[in-house]
Amino acid sequence: MNIDWHEITKLKYWLARPNSELDKLRQGAVLFWQRVSDMLAWPAKQLDPMTAELELVHLLAWERDITQIPNETEQTYRIRVKFALQFAKGAGTKSGWYYMFEKLGTPWITIDERVSETDWDVISLQLLDSDLAERNKLIDYICRQYGRTTRRYEYGTIASMPLVAPPNDFSLDSLTGFARYSDDMRPKLGLAVMDNESHFIIATNNSLLANERN
Numbered sequence: 001m002n003i004d005w006h007e008i009t010k011l012k013y014w015l016a017r018p019n020s021e022l023d024k025l026r027q028g029a030v031l032f033w034q035r036v037s038d039m040l041a042w043p044a045k046q047l048d049p050m051t052a053e054l055e056l057v058h059l060l061a062w063e064r065d066i067t068q069i070p071n072e073t074e075q076t077y078r079i080r081v082k083f084a085l086q087f088a089k090g091a092g093t094k095s096g097w098y099y100m101f102e103k104l105g106t107p108w109i110t111i112d113e114r115v116s117e118t119d120w121d122v123i124s125l126q127l128l129d130s131d132l133a134e135r136n137k138l139i140d141y142i143c144r145q146y147g148r149t150t151r152r153y154e155y156g157t158i159a160s161m162p163l164v165a166p167p168n169d170f171s172l173d174s175l176t177g178f179a180r181y182s183d184d185m186r187p188k189l190g191l192a193v194m195d196n197e198s199h200f201i202i203a204t205n206n207s208l209l210a211n212e213r214n
Contacts, residue, residue, distance in 0.1 A: 003037060006030075049081040059080055069137050076138065079103055091146035100142065106131045108158065122152045129157040 009026050049060055057078060061068065064084035068077050080087070083103050089097020094111050101109045110126035110177040118124070125139070132139065132155055143153045 046208070049078045067141075069141050072138065087146060092148065097146075100146070104135075104138070106135065110158070118154075119152070121150060122154055124154050124156055126156040126158050129159050132157055136201060 009030055046053065046056050049057050052060070054074070058068075061077075061081045061084075062079060066077075066081050066084050083100075087096070087100050087103075091098055097111055098109065101107065106127065106129065112124040112126070114120055115122065115124050125143075127139070139155070147153055201211045
């Protein structure tokens with residue numbers, strides 16, 4: 001709860017002289033009631049993993065079957081504890097996995113199933129190369145914790161590169177003819193004429209290149 005203490009303790013203009021005795025009394029009262037408010041709000045904050053003391057977050061994590069990963073940031077750990085129920089409910093769907101990775105700060109992900117030239121039970125996760133390098137232990141844990149039964153997971157990397165040219169489109173029309181010389185050395189058009197028309201569109205978003213599988 002946000003309380004505007006300045007507005008509550010605002011004095012009349014003829015009393016609001018800076019650094020006066022009355023103003024010092026007002027500032028002291030504001031500090032006192034801020035501490036009282038924080039003390040009253042403290043128990044409620046312990047129910048939220050994002051604001052609770054870390055020792056209490058460990059208890060909530062044990063209750064929700066969450067284990068802290070070595071070298072995991074505290075923020076990521078708190079997020080996993082807070083959304084443990086939503087993650088477990090959505091673990092069986094693609095949308096649930098997209099929601100999970102978005103909450104964990106990894107929105108760049110593609111999930112492919114039944115990929116051609118791959119065993120039917122393999123699910124391919126395409127992530128940014130930087131995310132896979134920095135969060136490989138977290139991704140391994142998610143696959144073990146929320147992965148589908150009888151499914152195997154493989155990782156692929158995506159390198160994001162900005163466009164060099166501005167977004168635009170261009171087209172090309174060309175006509176090619178074949179000629180031959182007659183006996184009087186005059187060129188004559190042959191019957192072989194080719195007409196070609198091409199149309200190219202440059203993507204308006206950042207291009208995703210260098211797909212690789214591990």
